Amino acid sequence: MRSTVPAGRPNRLFRNLNSKIALIPMILTALVVFLGGTVWTVVYSFTRSGLLPRLTFVGLDQYERLWAAPRWIISIQNLAIYGVLSLIFSLVIGFILAALMDQKIRFENTFRTIFLYPFALSFIVTGLVWQWILNPEFGVQSVVRSIGFTNFTFDPLYNSQIVIYGVLIAGLWQGTGLVMCLMLAGLRGIDEDIWKAARVDGIPMWRTYLFIVIPMMRPVFITTLVLIASGIVKVYDLVVAQTSGGPGIASEVPAKYVYDYMFQAQNLGQGFAASTMMLITVAIIVIPWAYLEFGGKKRG
Amino acid sequence: MANISALNQTAAGFDAVSDQLGSGPRGKKPRRTFSGRNIVIYGTLFVAAVYYLLPLYVMVVTSLKGMPEIRLGNIFSPPVEITFEPWVKAWASACTGLNCDGLSRGFGNSVRILLPSVVVSIIVASVSGYALANWRFKGADLFFSILIVGAFIPYQVMIYPIVIVLRELGIYGTLTGLVVVHTIFGMPILTLLFRNYFTSLPEELFKAARIDGAGFWQIYFRIMLPMSLPIFVVAIILQVTGIWNDFLFGVVFTRPDTYPMTVQLNNIVNSVQGVKEYNVNMAATLLTGAVPLFVYFVSGRLFVRGIAAGAVKG
Amino acid sequence: MANSVSIRDLSLSFGAVTVLKDLNLDIRDGEFLVLLGSSGCGKSTLLNCIAGLLEPTDGQIFIKDKNVTWEEPKDRGIGMVFQSYALYPQMTVEKNLSFGLQVAKMPKLEIDKRVARAAEILQIGPLLKRRPAALSGGQRQRVAIGRALVRDVDVFLFDEPLSNLDAKLRSELRVEIKRLHQQLKNTMIYVTHDQIEALTLADRIAIMKSGVIQQLDDPMVIYNRPRNLFVAGFIGSPSMNFLRGEIANANDRLVFRTQGVDFSLAGYQTSETLVPGRKVVLGVRPEHIAVDGDVQGGERHEAVVDIEEPMGADNLLWLKHAGHTLAVRTGGARRYAPGTRLTLGFDMSLASLFDAETEDRI
Known part of the structure; x- marks a missing residue:
């Protein structure tokens, strides 16, 4: 009945052929777009590309010009201030909110819905509504003045010294809900017995959080940190909508620099160099994390 | 000696207990609703809630006021005279550059971008995730790692090469081009989402189906798909909000007459020409935010699950 | 077939x-x-x-x-x-x-x-x-x-x-x-x-x-x-008792000697020749050790009850014997208080000897 001849070993490439065909889009995306595109941009950042990409290498010229440009320096400064503060505040606020939400409170769902809804909104919407609220003629400043504090000044969007803090307020409003959710998921993932043990041992709640729970949540913190940080580097729409980089160039950010030089100033080389700098920044954040997260596991 | 004294103590304790029987604390420990602890917890949460709700409130009230009232009053006061004119204007006649047909054009564009992008990106990513989870072959994980690492690369780094490729293919500035871009950049998170989900399904199910003789597509359509409704809903939520809220790709990959709603909104509000009509601006902002907000409020827990799944497991 | x-x-x-x-x-x-x-x-x-x-x-x-x-x-x-x-x-x-x-x-x-x-x-x-x-x-x-x-x-x-x-x-x-x-x-x-x-x-x-x-x-x-030792230990619950010791010669008879106590190897069947001095492990299942009245003549050993685990149908005793702990299964009818002295009999025809080095059966 059955053949006694062993089945020929099919060519490895054609085994489960369908699964390989199905992965072609992913492989193309990974190799051509992500890897290829990145390498292409990095290579062209060493050229004298202007209106069109040209392969005339000029060494580090583009980078020298970049770091000599006041607008780039301001962009980097803004990114640093925005980044550090946004990290600290969103982690602290997010964790506190999550810890409060974790106290078996009533209306938990209502509160969560309220804290998280801004995350569903785009940065454009976020930027525009905070532009309106921070409008000195009609917004918070005028309201506070109208109730008697006539010297009250709060016009971050029109003051180049503090404009980035105005953007920060909007950014925190949009993003802390997400951090809260991640933290809450982390808190819920902690063994109930830890809390029971701490209670039986008579350890006050704040100490339990500080010395037991937070150290246990290290992975959640790190993941959140990396997520926020790599998001911060990309910050673009928020600034475009809220301040358009102004007043003057006081609230410029690197991502906007890239876009403006690539698509408006038609100075591609600058755009490529600036985007490569962004790439390096992200790499500095992500690589140590990836090393800790995945490199360590393989050996363990 | 020690044993005896311990015994005595136990006995004494026993007596004390029996003395208290019937009179001591009993049943549920009474709790006050307004304990200091509760005031701190609910107080803080309430203040935070006000901060988060305020902008939504300001948007709504501003959009319902007339301009004269805005100039006189403060932004937090409810409208004295409710008018829907700003909404009508924002939708039908606000100007961006030379076009004065309001946000309705951007809305239409966004819908036409959204539907195919969501469908295509989810189909491609779910099949990839399934192949990665169940049909591992040598090298597949390498590509997947590149994909995930790629998710962290700023879009700005990859945008220009994509522009060139799309231009060469003749689809730069077209709807097809934008769908391709959304599919590409949705790939890492969605593939991860689906891969993790399919991996979490019992592997034995897949094995049983293989023994039953089902092939790649048969297992996908007849075994996996019927079990994956929740994750598809999560993916749809993720993509609908993500693509609707996109600004960068809209600006780069579309032309002014095919701008999505976010780009058009920004152009309306931040245009330097003409008198600023804050009420129209806020109505336009609300209109643009309405779609993701609707998705968010309707989907509730699934939305949370989506971002948590996408983020924490990443 | x-x-x-x-x-x-x-x-x-x-x-x-x-x-x-x-x-x-x-x-x-x-x-x-x-x-x-x-x-x-x-x-x-x-x-x-x-x-x-x-x-x-x-x-x-x-x-x-x-x-x-x-x-x-x-x-x-x-x-x-x-x-x-x-x-x-x-x-x-x-x-x-x-x-x-x-x-x-x-x-x-x-x-x-x-x-x-x-x-x-x-x-x-x-x-x-x-x-x-x-x-x-x-x-x-x-x-x-x-x-x-x-x-x-x-x-x-x-x-x-x-x-x-x-x-x-x-x-x-x-x-x-x-x-x-x-x-x-x-x-x-x-x-x-x-x-x-x-x-x-x-x-x-x-x-x-x-x-x-x-x-x-x-x-x-x-x-x-x-x-081998692994199989012996894996099968059976509670596990087989293992005693480490060596083959010795006592009065011209081959014995298994551990902690100064000798076990006659008279009934043990093996194709190998047992050489005195060889390091071995003796394995005896708990149900192959007879207690008190059940001991059928032959060699007798003394042991003290350490812990008793009554299981209904039978009774599991943990005994102290010559520095070892032995598990012994007895009938469920009789109870033993801790500290009780017992007489044990070992059935060598049902026991196993393993080489201490290779852990293979001898």
Whole structure:
């Protein structure tokens, strides 16, 4: 009945052929777009590309010009201030909110819905509504003045010294809900017995959080940190909508620099160099994390 | 000696207990609703809630006021005279550059971008995730790692090469081009989402189906798909909000007459020409935010699950 | 008898980790073979290789004398039952049973016939229209067996099929699987970590450790004459008592000597010549040590009761004897207070001696 001849070993490439065909889009995306595109941009950042990409290498010229440009320096400064503060505040606020939400409170769902809804909104919407609220003629400043504090000044969007803090307020409003959710998921993932043990041992709640729970949540913190940080580097729409980089160039950010030089100033080389700098920044954040997260596991 | 004294103590304790029987604390420990602890917890949460709700409130009230009232009053006061004119204007006649047909054009564009992008990106990513989870072959994980690492690369780094490729293919500035871009950049998170989900399904199910003789597509359509409704809903939520809220790709990959709603909104509000009509601006902002907000409020827990799944497991 | 499944020099490694090593195994037609071992020993891996769900690194697999090493699972003439049942949750029981046949494009009439037969054998007829979620664990496992049954295959593979069930159901289904085997007379390969399942079901047991079969034998042989220390310790609960010592000469008789106490080796059967001075391990099962009145003459030993564990049918005593702790199983009728002095008798014809170095049976 059955053949006694062993089945020929099919060519490895054609085994489960369908699964390989199905992965072609992913492989193309990974190799051509992500890897290829990145390498292409990095290579062209060493050229004298202007209106069109040209392969005339000029060494580090583009980078020298970049770091000599006041607008780039301001962009980097803004990114640093925005980044550090946004990290600290969103982690602290997010964790506190999550810890409060974790106290078996009533209306938990209502509160969560309220804290998280801004995350569903785009940065454009976020930027525009905070532009309106921070409008000195009609917004918070005028309201506070109208109730008697006539010297009250709060016009971050029109003051180049503090404009980035105005953007920060909007950014925190949009993003802390997400951090809260991640933290809450982390808190819920902690063994109930830890809390029971701490209670039986008579350890006050704040100490339990500080010395037991937070150290246990290290992975959640790190993941959140990396997520926020790599998001911060990309910050673009928020600034475009809220301040358009102004007043003057006081609230410029690197991502906007890239876009403006690539698509408006038609100075591609600058755009490529600036985007490569962004790439390096992200790499500095992500690589140590990836090393800790995945490199360590393989050996363990 | 020690044993005896311990015994005595136990006995004494026993007596004390029996003395208290019937009179001591009993049943549920009474709790006050307004304990200091509760005031701190609910107080803080309430203040935070006000901060988060305020902008939504300001948007709504501003959009319902007339301009004269805005100039006189403060932004937090409810409208004295409710008018829907700003909404009508924002939708039908606000100007961006030379076009004065309001946000309705951007809305239409966004819908036409959204539907195919969501469908295509989810189909491609779910099949990839399934192949990665169940049909591992040598090298597949390498590509997947590149994909995930790629998710962290700023879009700005990859945008220009994509522009060139799309231009060469003749689809730069077209709807097809934008769908391709959304599919590409949705790939890492969605593939991860689906891969993790399919991996979490019992592997034995897949094995049983293989023994039953089902092939790649048969297992996908007849075994996996019927079990994956929740994750598809999560993916749809993720993509609908993500693509609707996109600004960068809209600006780069579309032309002014095919701008999505976010780009058009920004152009309306931040245009330097003409008198600023804050009420129209806020109505336009609300209109643009309405779609993701609707998705968010309707989907509730699934939305949370989506971002948590996408983020924490990443 | 012909071989139903033959495995030749099978090896499997994942990167640097070797799971199976040059494994050879012949399973006779109609045999019930149990692969027994603790988790990670490679037993499930071996089963998955036979099923074609894992590709071996090297070696060959024959089913019904046909080399199936490179065949797809569906073409191997096997059916498989999984620990988690692996029923397709969105299909009714009937659909679950018929899915594989539909995929194979079998005529509807034949499908119906086979499903009806399987349902009758397993008594799941009334459940056919239900979904898996509406079934109890035992019913689910029956459906899972039915799915293998309808395929009308030569070889049944079971991957810890009873491990997800509670103790009572497990013993019920164990009997049913045995009855099924007696009725169908198919070859069955059954993976488990439960020694009771192995001892009760198997025609032969293959005990595995680190990807190597330690002993392949009739259950009673494995129980009474374990080939090495690992097998001896693995089978039996509580575990066999092990005493480390050496062969010695006392008054011209060979004895096993430990901590200054001698055990006569008079009744021990071995083909090897025992040389005094050889380091060995003596293994005695708890039920092979006689207590007090049950001691049948011969050598007597003294011991003191340390802990008593009454188990109803029998009584497990943990005794102190010459610096060792010994487990002894006695009848359930008599109770022993801690500290009681006892007389013990060892039946050397049922004991095992192992070389202390190689750990192999002498």
